[in-house]
Amino acid sequence: MLTIHADSRGHAFLVKGERIEAVGPLEELAAAQPRVRVRAWPGILTPGFVNPHGNELLERTYHPDPREADELGTEPLTGDALGSLTLDDARWGASARRGIQRMLTYGTVAVACEPFGSRAVRDAVRRSGLGVVGRLGTPGDAPSLDPFGSARPAMPATERRQGSAARFAVFDVRDEDELAERGAGTCVATVVAGRLVFRRR
Known part of the structure; x- marks a missing residue:
């Protein structure tokens, strides 16, 4: 099953099964797949953390x-x-x-x-x-569920591109700077292995 996930900036991923089939502007992906389901999210698509x-x-x-x-x-x-x-x-x-x-x-x-x-x-x-x-050894900071909750920079997963695993997240912020400032509590959706595994109500 094909699904397009798009953010407020018009960036989009076309997901097929557990893989990202295509990455690009929403208009282009939707035009190439006119019958595909589109999930439009507030904020920004990121690789997840x-x-x-x-x-x-x-x-x-x-x-x-x-x-x-x-x-x-x-x-x-x-x-x-x-x-x-x-x-x-x-x-x-x-x-x-x-x-x-x-x-x-x-x-x-x-x-x-x-x-x-x-x-x-x-x-x-x-x-x-x-x-x-x-990893080698124990991180020196206190454990936190929020990847932004420690002194170290949050570690993004690998960049999302055509053919990569469909693992990404959506945060209800304007850009990456606001995400770093406000933290990952702004997450509205998480996709793992192509499945929507979290959606904020």
Whole structure:
């Protein structure tokens, strides 16, 4: 199935399956594919971002289930807060899936990590379609779901071009400078492996 994703500037991606079939102005892509579905988004299309804290956010952080909110709250738990929890593989896998969903709301399309030690986490990442980028050592800053939430520059995924994997995001900002200033909480949509995996309501 073909879909065009377009932003407020008229930039567009034609997506076929898990790949970007074409990149160009919306008018040109729509004229070449007059019957294709068009998703018009406010803001700017970007390659999406790599979160550098894959291990910390998915293997060393527990993301509570909403049904646990009365007992555990709604914020991710780390460090000493994890000590009182009994976390088997099933709970870690469910936590990782919720953590991934939270990452997607920030336009994350890949995670940087050392090899995951937990099979449940590896499976959750693989099934999500997120890209995985190797890293050496632990980043020196505090883990954040927002790729712009640390002192280091946000790492964009590879540029989107014809034939590349359909992994990108849309942010409701005027340009890249405003995105850097306001952060990835401005994300309105995230596409991974050609699928719309997050859409702000």
